[in-house]
Amino acid sequence: MAPPPRLVGKRVLRNEDARLLTGRALFVDDVRLEGMLHVAFLRSEHAHARLKRIDVSAARRRPGVVAVYTAADLGDYWRPGPLLVPPPPIPGLEFHACTQVPLVKDKSRHVGEPIAMVVAESRYVAEDALADITLDVEPLAAVVDLEAALSRGAPLVHEQLKSNRAAHVIQKKGDYDAARAAAHKVITRRFLYDRGISAAIENRAVAARWDARAEELTVWDTTQAPIPIRNGLAAMLGLLESQVRVIAPFVGGGFGPKIMMFYPEEVLVPWAAMRLGRPVKWTEDRRENFTATTQERGQVHDAELAVAKDGKILGVKDVFLHDSGAYDSYGLTVPINSQCTLLGPYDVPNYYTEFTAVFTNKTLVTPVRGAGRQHGVFVMERLLDFAARALGLDRLEIRRRNYLPPGAFPFNNEIIFQDSAPLVYDSGDYAPALEDAARMIGYEKFVREEQPRLRVAGRHVGVGVVSYIEGTGIGPYEGARVTIEPSGRVRVATGVGTQGQGHFTAFAQIVADVLDVPVEGVHVVTGDTREFNWGTGTFASRGAVVAGTACHAAAVAVRDKIVAVATRVLNQPPEKLELAGGRVTVKGAKDDGISYGALATRANPLRGAVKPGTEPGLEATAYYGPDRGSTASGVHAMIVEVDPETAMVEIQRYVVVHDCGKLINPMIVEGQIQGGVAHGIGNAFYEQLVYDDTGQLQNASFMDYLLPTATDVPRVEIAHRETPSPLNPIGLKGVGEAGCIPTGAAFAQAVEDALADFGVEITEIPLSPDKLFDLLKKTRPKKRNVVVLEGSFVFAGPRAAVWDLLQDPAVLGTALPGAMRLERTGDGHYDGLMKVGIGPVTAAEFSVRITLRDREPPARYGMIVEGKGSFGFTRGTAQVALADHKSGTEMTYRAEVQVGGTIAGVGQRLLDSVARRMTKQGLEALNKALAARL
Amino acid sequence: MKPAPFEYHRPGTVEEALAVLARHSGDAKPLAGGQSLIPAMNFRLARPAVLVDLNRIPALAGIRGSADGLRIGAMTRQRAVERDATVARDAPLVAEALPHIAHPQIRTRGTVGGSLAHADPAAELPAVMVALDATFDLVGPRGRRSIAATEFYTGLFTTALAPDELLVEIAIPRPAPRSGSAFVEVARRHGDYALAGVAAVVALDDAGRCRAARIALLSVGDGPVLARKAAQAITGESLTAEAIKGAADAAASQDIDPPGDIHASAAYRRQLVGVLVRRALQRACERARSH
Known part of the structure; x- marks a missing residue:
């Protein structure tokens, strides 16, 4: 029997921090090997385009370039990646697997998809060489909007499928229609949730070395799953698993996208290292990260809640679309999490949930911290808020009336969870968490006194209180090996990777408690396939639960071995032995004892015999594979102040009451919650990936993609409740994702509350001041993602002369800023070259093509202007009309301008101004040309 | 995100710097703090052939x-x-x-x-x-x-x-006697490019009326925008709340033709300018009166 916990539950300082804080921790980019080569990828600038021809010969000739690979160069190594998570066994489930490819062969399906790989002596040279590659691509209409994607005649992301439908799943519990018929009220709304990035501080990186003499491949990888990567790479490269060592050293944040496996770069860098016989490294830069690392959160929900007069939930129906992105390698984890987490801590007797996963020409969707759970929580919590309002109930009261009671567990929700097991809550105690949170935030006083008082003073403050559950700690399994070395130090090896979660401390606390040794004396190794051969990875808030429990089991087995060896060595029965402080002593004779280190030596003798049926050393390996996950829960409460004049929101207080079962280290748990809340605040109000209709990401840098900073995130006030999980001996539940799951729902409720006078209703996350402004003004939001130029201009000349002028290439050329030449290449077709630069952007050559169409001389025409250059491309479509005017001819125009490439990602802030300026300059130049002609 | 190749000069005097600029007319770019230029170079949007680093010219600071x-x-x-x-x-x-x-x-x-x-x-x-x-x-x-x-x-x-x-x-x-100034802006996060901002200077006459006002706006035009109509609206006026509101409305409706982008529509920017000009003028007036 293990002694009662001594360290588990304590705020133990982290074992790993000394190394991290003094810069002695190894990250993949720190790997520098002799002769190492560097990689840059040519990536698709188009969201959807057919690749007709690629010429890399000039890049290959550039000094310093060692190799350039295209899809054709990969031979048999070119094959789509594996389906990582097969869908769960849900009756009637439809799923179409289309997994990512290493390099684009025939068409690119999202901006950022790699087309060619350049390997060079330095990253600088590799990037220089990207400009040497010429492509002939045919842009295709992009699939961006989820509903449009499913409409008849929509362009297809994957032609082999008949539609863009990636999956369709229905899950049911009870009879929703009957519940609806019996309902006092039915609340119906549409909810939107949009995409963000994970924004780990360290981007992805892969380095690889092939040792030809040892016939061994070593791969350093920022993956969250080193063992599956090792196994997969060995199979792809035709090596034994034992010939491949994958090391996931310290990683600066995982957040989910690093559990996506066999990214193109991850597959190509080791291959290139073997082929070239030199070490190769690729470190993703931030610009690449925005389009090449997986993302999450695009969903559209049509949901309804059937409630009784007293606020009791009778049933929920939710039909939603889920954005899969261009490939669905990660299966259905995210949308199934959405449908399973929606039920929350509530007793929902009838549930109908249906989703359609949709392929789009956007970056792949795989789990990002929360992994679909926030969508479900947002829908459910918002429905409850609207129901409370409709019934005249307090927001807290409607929740109280629907919580599952403490005696309900285990509670079977009768649907299937992402881990293929039935969705069963192991334990929980929900109502007290709500009361704790309400007390901490001062809900009653705020609503009764402070809010009315401040409202009279013209200030708009609001409170939000929401509940959630989180399925954590799922299988299949993890393992751990605990070894006591002759020095007396304890070594723990486990297969999970670590990205900042404090594994080196949490696992050490568990083991140190069982063995009764100091926590600093326990050395934890994670993420090195040579150290531990079996495991899956760090994801789904499962590291502490699953690997932690395996550590516990292995430590208990080692403890048994200590007792067995000590019994023999000290010649005492086990019941007379005491284990404490790294020593075994005989009860009543404290001085008679032996250290673990000495016992370890005795257990591994150089002479004599290790008896049959025993093993040498003080070492044990154990595995833990839970049948199903443990269910964490909590309540978030926040107070905000909104300035309705500026639409700016300030978060004044943030309270979290969290229950992740038995706490291993409250300090680490609080860090996870604080970080999660920051992530959630980002999702709620700051972060949104904005795609235009052509699939171009419009905020592909931290200039325009806004992460909340220290000044935007309040210090979270945290309280813990501990409802142990009955599924593992310590009673653990996971916590990694919890902080960000209910934040959007809390934020929406609080902002709506603050703006109650304005009748604002929030059904969309992320919010932004711009969107709040539209809500406050009740204006229909304008499309934000396209630059529209509208205006008129009066030419000082007759209409016929103006018309002729507009067809003349010599004149049109003068209207193009920086035009170097423009030639008529056919009726209404003009080709040319222009040199454009602005401010910090160095003037660069653009090839330009103008097409005039639908011409009705001398009244109207349409015009398409396409430009292509080293930092991207632009396409403008314009409708132009000419009419007689008292001082000549009035031109009215309406143009839409879209851009792609670097300028699309980082130039949005200035696009409107630049387009306007160029239009103005062009029109003035035309007028001048007209004057010269008349 | 590595810059394209460039030639680097680090002159010690203004004369030397000017000589390098003259020698590479048009292809050289002076490097000051580098907080905008270097990121633009890393994106390869800026590709100056020659960089003239001004950081070792003591006379310039x-x-x-x-x-x-x-x-x-x-x-x-x-x-x-x-x-x-x-x-x-x-x-x-x-x-x-x-x-x-x-x-x-x-x-x-x-x-x-x-x-x-x-x-x-x-x-x-x-x-x-x-x-x-x-x-x-x-x-x-x-x-x-x-x-x-x-x-x-x-x-x-x-x-x-x-x-x-x-x-x-x-x-x-030097500030004029009985003058006050104020700076206000709205940015998504502290330190971001402002969605809109206002720098205002107000000088009062002996009667406490506005003798002169200069109001400059940022993030709502091609460059800093001098809000002339707003200034006209209060010049010579008593600085009442209504007068200030009139100036703010003039700024929002007449002085600007703001661009829209993914962070703020043109309409939202207009609204912000109205609010911020009002707040800036109020604060500047309070400060002028207290002088």
Whole structure:
């Protein structure tokens, strides 16, 4: 029997921090090997385009370039990646697997998809060489909007499928229609949730070395799953698993996208290292990260809640679309999490949930911290808020009336969870968490006194209180090996990777408690396939639960071995032995004892015999594979102040009451919650990936993609409740994702509350001041993602002369800023070259093509202007009309301008101004040309 | 995100710097604090063939107070200006605006002249200098010339600075008696490019009426926008709440034609300008009255 916990539950300082804080921790980019080569990828600038021809010969000739690979160069190594998570066994489930490819062969399906790989002596040279590659691509209409994607005649992301439908799943519990018929009220709304990035501080990186003499491949990888990567790479490269060592050293944040496996770069860098016989490294830069690392959160929900007069939930129906992105390698984890987490801590007797996963020409969707759970929580919590309002109930009261009671567990929700097991809550105690949170935030006083008082003073403050559950700690399994070395130090090896979660401390606390040794004396190794051969990875808030429990089991087995060896060595029965402080002593004779280190030596003798049926050393390996996950829960409460004049929101207080079962280290748990809340605040109000209709990401840098900073995130006030999980001996539940799951729902409720006078209703996350402004003004939001130029201009000349002028290439050329030449290449077709630069952007050559169409001389025409250059491309479509005017001819125009490439990602802030300026300059130049002609 | 190849020069004097600029006319770019130029180079949007690093020219940095006002060397770090007691006393608008520029790390590298010459329409300092009616000293192969801030800004990222010239010094006149100033902006996060911002200076006459006002706006045009209609609306008027509101409305409806982008529509920017001009004028008036 293990002694009662001594360290588990304590705020133990982290074992790993000394190394991290003094810069002695190894990250993949720190790997520098002799002769190492560097990689840059040519990536698709188009969201959807057919690749007709690629010429890399000039890049290959550039000094310093060692190799350039295209899809054709990969031979048999070119094959789509594996389906990582097969869908769960849900009756009637439809799923179409289309997994990512290493390099684009025939068409690119999202901006950022790699087309060619350049390997060079330095990253600088590799990037220089990207400009040497010429492509002939045919842009295709992009699939961006989820509903449009499913409409008849929509362009297809994957032609082999008949539609863009990636999956369709229905899950049911009870009879929703009957519940609806019996309902006092039915609340119906549409909810939107949009995409963000994970924004780990360290981007992805892969380095690889092939040792030809040892016939061994070593791969350093920022993956969250080193063992599956090792196994997969060995199979792809035709090596034994034992010939491949994958090391996931310290990683600066995982957040989910690093559990996506066999990214193109991850597959190509080791291959290139073997082929070239030199070490190769690729470190993703931030610009690449925005389009090449997986993302999450695009969903559209049509949901309804059937409630009784007293606020009791009778049933929920939710039909939603889920954005899969261009490939669905990660299966259905995210949308199934959405449908399973929606039920929350509530007793929902009838549930109908249906989703359609949709392929789009956007970056792949795989789990990002929360992994679909926030969508479900947002829908459910918002429905409850609207129901409370409709019934005249307090927001807290409607929740109280629907919580599952403490005696309900285990509670079977009768649907299937992402881990293929039935969705069963192991334990929980929900109502007290709500009361704790309400007390901490001062809900009653705020609503009764402070809010009315401040409202009279013209200030708009609001409170939000929401509940959630989180399925954590799922299988299949993890393992751990605990070894006591002759020095007396304890070594723990486990297969999970670590990205900042404090594994080196949490696992050490568990083991140190069982063995009764100091926590600093326990050395934890994670993420090195040579150290531990079996495991899956760090994801789904499962590291502490699953690997932690395996550590516990292995430590208990080692403890048994200590007792067995000590019994023999000290010649005492086990019941007379005491284990404490790294020593075994005989009860009543404290001085008679032996250290673990000495016992370890005795257990591994150089002479004599290790008896049959025993093993040498003080070492044990154990595995833990839970049948199903443990269910964490909590309540978030926040107070905000909104300035309705500026639409700016300030978060004044943030309270979290969290229950992740038995706490291993409250300090680490609080860090996870604080970080999660920051992530959630980002999702709620700051972060949104904005795609235009052509699939171009419009905020592909931290200039325009806004992460909340220290000044935007309040210090979270945290309280813990501990409802142990009955599924593992310590009673653990996971916590990694919890902080960000209910934040959007809390934020929406609080902002709506603050703006109650304005009748604002929030059904969309992320919010932004711009969107709040539209809500406050009740204006229909304008499309934000396209630059529209509208205006008129009066030419000082007759209409016929103006018309002729507009067809003349010599004149049109003068209207193009920086035009170097423009030639008529056919009726209404003009080709040319222009040199454009602005401010910090160095003037660069653009090839330009103008097409005039639908011409009705001398009244109207349409015009398409396409430009292509080293930092991207632009396409403008314009409708132009000419009419007689008292001082000549009035031109009215309406143009839409879209851009792609670097300028699309980082130039949005200035696009409107630049387009306007160029239009103005062009029109003035035309007028001048007209004057010269008349 | 590695820059394209470039040639690097680090002159020790203004003359040397000008000589390099002249030699590579048009292809050379002066490097001040590098907080905008270097990221643009890493994106390969800026590809200067030659970089002329001004960071080792001691003569270009420093703050001097005089009877006429304040003179700030172009290479003076923003952080130094922010912490300078003379600036706080003689140009409180500059001191008030500076903390809105990005973050301390960036202000520690970023220079006053670099920001002014870069002419980003969202930058705080150009609007502040326009509001203060500052003068910029430029030197080049044709000698030294002074130009009013208002004249310096000619368009989007475009200034009166020739490719072979350097901005070397900024002169800020002493505040008029019974005057007050205020800087306000709305940014998504502290330190971001503002969605809109206002730098306002108001001078009162003996009767407490507005004798003169200069209101400059940022992030709502091609460069700093001098809100002339707003200033006209209050000049000679008693500074009542209605008068101030009238000026704010004039700024929002007549002085600007703001662009829209993914962060703020043109309509939202207009609304912000109305609110911020009102708040800035209120604060500037309170300060003027207390002098």
